Amino acid sequence: MAAIELRNVRKAFGTVEVIGNVNLSIEDGAFVIFVGPSGSGKSTLLRLVAGLEDATAGQILIDGTDVTQLGPAERQLSMVFQSYALYPTKTVRQNMSFGLEVARLPKADIRTRVDAVADILKIGEYLDRKPRALSGGQRQRVAIGRAIVREPVAFLFDEPLSNLDAALRVEMRIEIAKLHQRLGATMIYVTHDQVEAMTLADRIVVLDRGSIQQVGTPMELYQRPANLFVAQFIGSPKMNVLAVRPDGSALVFADGRRADLGVSFPPRLAHVGFRPEEVQLLSIGQGHLQGKVEVVERLGSDTFAHVGLGELGIITARMPGNVLSISPGQPVGLGLSGNQLHQFSRDGSRLS
Amino acid sequence: MSIVGKNASSAKFRRNRWLLTGLLSLYFIYTFMPLFYVITAATKSNQDLFSTFGLWFAEDFSLWENLATLFTIQDGIFLKWMANTAYYSSVSAVGAALFSTLAGYAFAKYRFFGKKLMFALVLGAVMIPQTALVIPMFLMLSSMGLTNTSLAVILPSLVFPPGVFLMWAYIDDAISNELIEAGRMDGAGEVHIFSSIAFRMLMPGFATVLILAFVASWNNYFLPLVMLNKPDMFPITVGLAQLYSTAISGTGGVLLFTVVMTGALVSIVPVIAAFLIMQRFWQGGLGAGGVKA
Numbered sequence: 001m002a003a004i005e006l007r008n009v010r011k012a013f014g015t016v017e018v019i020g021n022v023n024l025s026i027e028d029g030a031f032v033i034f035v036g037p038s039g040s041g042k043s044t045l046l047r048l049v050a051g052l053e054d055a056t057a058g059q060i061l062i063d064g065t066d067v068t069q070l071g072p073a074e075r076q077l078s079m080v081f082q083s084y085a086l087y088p089t090k091t092v093r094q095n096m097s098f099g100l101e102v103a104r105l106p107k108a109d110i111r112t113r114v115d116a117v118a119d120i121l122k123i124g125e126y127l128d129r130k131p132r133a134l135s136g137g138q139r140q141r142v143a144i145g146r147a148i149v150r151e152p153v154a155f156l157f158d159e160p161l162s163n164l165d166a167a168l169r170v171e172m173r174i175e176i177a178k179l180h181q182r183l184g185a186t187m188i189y190v191t192h193d194q195v196e197a198m199t200l201a202d203r204i205v206v207l208d209r210g211s212i213q214q215v216g217t218p219m220e221l222y223q224r225p226a227n228l229f230v231a232q233f234i235g236s237p238k239m240n241v242l243a244v245r246p247d248g249s250a251l252v253f254a255d256g257r258r259a260d261l262g263v264s265f266p267p268r269l270a271h272v273g274f275r276p277e278e279v280q281l282l283s284i285g286q287g288h289l290q291g292k293v294e295v296v297e298r299l300g301s302d303t304f305a306h307v308g309l310g311e312l313g314i315i316t317a318r319m320p321g322n323v324l325s326i327s328p329g330q331p332v333g334l335g336l337s338g339n340q341l342h343q344f345s346r347d348g349s350r351l352s
Numbered sequence: 353m354s355i356v357g358k359n360a361s362s363a364k365f366r367r368n369r370w371l372l373t374g375l376l377s378l379y380f381i382y383t384f385m386p387l388f389y390v391i392t393a394a395t396k397s398n399q400d401l402f403s404t405f406g407l408w409f410a411e412d413f414s415l416w417e418n419l420a421t422l423f424t425i426q427d428g429i430f431l432k433w434m435a436n437t438a439y440y441s442s443v444s445a446v447g448a449a450l451f452s453t454l455a456g457y458a459f460a461k462y463r464f465f466g467k468k469l470m471f472a473l474v475l476g477a478v479m480i481p482q483t484a485l486v487i488p489m490f491l492m493l494s495s496m497g498l499t500n501t502s503l504a505v506i507l508p509s510l511v512f513p514p515g516v517f518l519m520w521a522y523i524d525d526a527i528s529n530e531l532i533e534a535g536r537m538d539g540a541g542e543v544h545i546f547s548s549i550a551f552r553m554l555m556p557g558f559a560t561v562l563i564l565a566f567v568a569s570w571n572n573y574f575l576p577l578v579m580l581n582k583p584d585m586f587p588i589t590v591g592l593a594q595l596y597s598t599a600i601s602g603t604g605g606v607l608l609f610t611v612v613m614t615g616a617l618v619s620i621v622p623v624i625a626a627f628l629i630m631q632r633f634w635q636g637g638l639g640a641g642g643v644k645a
């Protein structure tokens with residue numbers, strides 16, 4: 001088990017800076033998730049922690065020890081790769097034993113450890129098979145098993161579930177959550193998937209173009225996003241954002257429409273955001289903005305209405321259950337709550 | 353032109369197929385004729401060799417006599433030549449395949465200073481015929497006192513640029529970076545990763561280079577000709593050429609023509625055998641890369 005700390009870490013490939021001055025500390029036993037758009041540097045950051053890439057500058061500490069100069073093996077971390085990266089010519093048992101053999105553990109110990117882990121992951125039946133003869137989900141389990149047997153101080157996952165189908169992904173997600181509870185080990189996990197991030201993480205690190213946008217619990221990020229990027233990246237469907245100019249207790253929208261919300265706004269306000277569940281669908285003429293329903297999506301548990309506001313674009317409203325009273329083409333009013341609005345300045349940072 | 357989706361009985365498909373078959377048949381005849389000549393010539397007596405039609409067998413079947421002469425001539429020196437050739441080629445082939453694999457692996461999987469330049473040099477070397485290098489190499493090896501030793505033939509053959517290129521392409525495709533990184537995370541050193549994870553995945557490529565290098569070395573004539581001057585160190589190529597020159601120079605050697613032909617026939621048998629053995633690797637292997645999702 002280990003606390004991991006990154007101090008002023010930078011990484012450049014040639015002249016291209018991919019990670020710029022990252023500071024991050026991860027508590028012992030935490031489940032931390034890196035999210036961000038493609039190319040934002042999630043994998044690179046993870047690989048820096050793993051020791052698979054050398055940092056251009058800065059320090060990486062594990063339990064207070066500077067490991068920046070150490071190779072991957074000496075850091076005693078395990079990694080689960082997106083492609084699983086199982087050794088194709090070795091059986092499942094040999095795959096899981098390999099790291100222990102390298103570490104020169106006695107044969108009998110290796111056997112018992114592999115058997116115990118195989119038991120936890122329910123892969124005992126496949127121990128003598130080659131990876132080729134396993135399904136995607138089974139390979140994923142073996143890859144996780146190979147990471148566990150080494151009893152590392154922390155686990156690193158790079159999009160481990162992205163090659164699985166939706167049902168299996170949910171199953172493995174729950175399994176990984178259980179594993180974290182059971183082992184209590186520090187885990188760093190990279191994903192694209194909103195739901196994985198929200199459900200698994202103790203803390204989420206949002207990355208964009210190689211720098212950290214915000215670190216916080218899933219609910220902190222959801223309820224108090226530090227900037228427009230985080231606001232729109234976390235949450236699905238994403239937060240509605242409209243450009244505004246404050247005018248006393250009223251907002252003036254980009255097309256000149258005014259809405260009086262009865263609360264005072266700071267003068268630096270430039271954007272307001274509201275989540276789909278933070279906007280109310282009312283009859284035409286009521287509320288603060290008028291629009292027309294363009295598309296209705298019914299998921300059974302929720303109904304999403306996409307409402308066109310002319311020049312202002314489209315915003316999404318969420319209603320619980322199957323709301324039968326709305327249909328495409330219908331004119332509606334939108335009700336906002338002045339206190340609930342997320343307020344952002346011109347440069348995108350949160351005002352409050 | 354694509355034939356996908358065309359009906360196999362359509363006129364166009366049939367025309368294309370005949371054309372293709374015709375072209376390949378011509379090519380086959382072109383390559384097979386000299387070989388066939390060697391086969392028929394090896395079964396003839398010296399008289400028949402010049403008095404009968406070259407591309408068919410004579411009435412008397414003299415292969416056994418020719419073989420007997422071949423293996424007994426000059427106290428059975430042909431056997432010695434065969435052994436030499438086998439020795440030079442197998443050591444060269446194993447060495448060349450090993451070095452090609454190591455170099456290909458480094459080019460495909462490591463970042464290092466001067467990599468681009470070195471790879472360009474390897475690519476360039478593919479295009480330089482070895483023949484052009486033999487004389488400078490002779491001067492080099494002779495100043496090292498290595499001419500007239502088996503090393504003089506083997507050392508230059510260990511450098512096999514087409515093999516490096518082939519292994520580079522194969523490794524680049526067959527072994528993912530993540531696989532190597534998984535090995536590193538497991539604590540294995542680079543040599544260990546290569547020998548216990550990567551190498552076994554590379555066997556089809558290795559076998560291919562092995563056989564190409566083997567055949568190249570087996571058929572090599574100019575290098576041993578320049579490097580060696582003791583007849584009992586000759587490989588078959590140089591030995592047969594020497595017999596042949598005795599044959600045309602007259603001096604009672606007319607009899608040797610068929611012996612040279614028989615020797616040529618015998619010398620290609622191991623090459624064919626090697627191809628047949630190695631075929632197993634090619635069929636089983638080229639799709640045997642990493643385990644993909």
Ligand SMILES: Nc1ncnc2c1ncn2[C@@H]1O[C@H](COP(=O)(O)OP(=O)(O)OP(=O)(O)O)[C@@H](O)[C@H]1O
Pocket residue numbers: 013018036037038039040041042043044045192
């Ligand atoms: N070896 C490399 N050489 C040069 N540039 C690289 C290298 N590895 C990554 N990059 C660049 O670094 C940036 C971040 O890449 P990284 O793989 O970390 O992104 P990511 O957030 O993991 O993206 P994805 O979600 O698509 O996996 C990208 O712009 C990428 O092109």
Ligand SMILES: [Mg+2]
Pocket residue numbers: 042043044
């Ligand atoms: Mg990535």
